[in-house]
Amino acid sequence: IMDKDFIKELHKGGFLIDDNVNEIDTLRYLMFKDRFDRKSFNLTIAPTIDCNFRCIYCYEKDKLENSYMNKETENNLIKLIKEKSSNIDSLNISWYGGEPLLAIDTISSLSESMMSICKDNNIPYNASMVTNGYLLDRATCEKLNKYNVSSIQITLDGNEATHDKRRFLIGGKPTYKKIIENLVACKDILPKIALRINVDNNNKELIKELVDDLRKNQLLDVVHPYLGHVRNDDNCYNDNLCLKNNDYAKLEYNFQNNILNQGINNNPLQFLPRRITSYCGADSISSHIVDSKGDLYRCWNDIGNKQKIVGNINNSELNINEALTDYILFDATENVECRNCKFLPLCMGGCPIKGKEKNCSYVKYMINSYIKDIYKNLKNEIS
Template sequence: MKSSKYNIFIENGNNVLAYNSRTSALAEVSYPKYDTILKILENPNNECDEKLKQDLFYGGFLIQDDFDELASIRHDMYRARFSTEILQLTIAPTADCNFRCPYCYEKDVLENKVMTDDVENKIISFIKSKINSIHTLSITWYGGEPLLESKRIDRMSEQIIEICNEHGVNYDAGIITNGYLLTRKNFLMLVKNKVKTIQITLDGTEETHDKRRYLKDGGKTFSKIIDNLYALVDIYKEKKEELPRINVRINTDRNNKDEAFGLLKYISNSPLSKFIALDIAAVYDPADVEHLYTLTLEEYSKVKNDFVDLCRDEGFQISNTLFYPKRVNAICVCDRVNTGVIGPDGSVYKCWEEIGDINACIGQVGNNTVLNLPERYYDYMLFDPTLSEQCSNCNILPICMGGGCPLRRSRDKVKNCELQMKNITSSILKSYQLITSSN
């Protein structure tokens, strides 16, 4: 036997946390046992505590002499990347939006374009052509603002669900909406069509939100979104059927990071707290290289940590694994072969942020003509961090896989490796704190 190259040990008061980034195993051990572990890992073939040795092998801290961890990681990456068992589609029924948020990456490509019946039929036909080779179909409704086309979402959903039911395929759906049109009527339509997650955005309390997320004509939006949410309170109280989880996202930068905490307090003191989850996300702008208004990765990490602590103090449900450094294979929709983002004109992209960018288009739904795919597509699908000398020698490779977001790595030359390495200790300690505090 030999020691894994992905072992990480962290001192934690009177004990030591043992973590392996390939297997995601985590164990708490005393210092005497830690000393024994180090001796075993240094020379596994010596006579020693056989039970402890087997435990280390079970967690992946010890491996067989002939086991190639790097090859195993590469194998799992390509298996996930080129798997066709799950079809994951993001569908934008319109390229228009009723908002004009200044930080939105789509603001320059928004146009008054809606999906035609012809494109709708091609999407349905495409799904039918794939249905016999998948076990799960996942749909995310996107835009623009997708609820501008609520009738089309309703009609398409009914057809897609019927196809899945006929072929015994699992169906999963979600929607990303600004919340302005999330009326009771539209909410019940989404429930009927098995939408399980609804993401909306509030960028702080009323005054701050309305300065950042306003209508085309500059009109305010906060009170309308909140009224929509209050209109759902009685539905969640009755809970006669499985209801979607509503995730409120707060896009955060220097201008509203304090307001994120104000919104948390506002919701925690209202009936909305019973069915809403809160999260913050960093505003990303590759042009702001000096972080004049966007947060650095380190700053955002601290804000998020403080935000989660306050969420827990206020009684919101926090996942024990929120901070846990998880093993990844394929990172997102960008680097999976059986995924696509379909615009209202039928154009297909690999990433949500590419929608409307003709240079990133990889084809047209329903058209099997082989195109000259953009270089970025091949970078998404063929990038292999296990072939990099730096990555292959890194003990957090299985949770980083070359730097995070494929789009930002490829287009903007931005990686989050440095932050991952800096935060690995705090992430494990925070995870341990959440796990032990809930027991």
């Protein structure tokens, strides 16, 4: 006979459910509830789609152009935020590009206006940035701190030689040393730095060398390395160089285990899979991508693709087209294989950029290993 308190806890945690509960309908309800929630307003802003890099796997490399946000678009963006300000609980900004730091004046101007609106309406303001890090000198870092940029994603791709073959300036000049120098020079004032390591078959063996270099430069206490999966989105790269999902999942698992063992990260529970309702901002009605011309998109992978435009900030109307509905109405439960998959609550069909295609989450391949490791860590803490 099982312990009644234990059964109660299993029920509370969702491990046991009543026979009359339809789990698929529950998932769909929670998915659409969050998808159409308007309490927060989330904007990814690309103040320019110009870039000083020419990375070999960049999905934007054929769409980049010397385009910077003008005052009309800035003003209309601020007008939209003012209109939203009376009905939202928070404003969340992600600076993107191109390379956003090429447009630092626009970032400064927009930030001051947005922060002022939030202050007047008692709305929390949060900002983050994706940058290649080449222009992140100390003066720029101080500006970003002033404008509440609390987290920054920067990418390094292995050791110096490998990185410089993959992520170089226009004309081919190297970038690795400059990025490391910037991180060292700003170490005491850096916001949270998520250090992305884009991996494929060409550099998967060189991750350790990068981590060693970060340690040598005493950066591991301020940067948080993690892996990114290089994929052939929009035919931007070579399929043969890209890792298969299950191979990437194993690589990521081994990487996370290594950084835990080295004491770089001491929170194994962060790898515990959790139920999600929506995959990202692309399938959320309260999230928008705005490029330098004011064009609106659902996903930042789509920036520059004219067929994926869902509106423009300068006319304030959304186009009800496939580019919008393919994301907003994406429902993994309509896929028979996803519907019957025990991992659906952890995945919800994966990245919606693939539409109705099955796009399994990496957690599917290594979940048993993660749970066993978490159990071991918790057991050691208790004992």
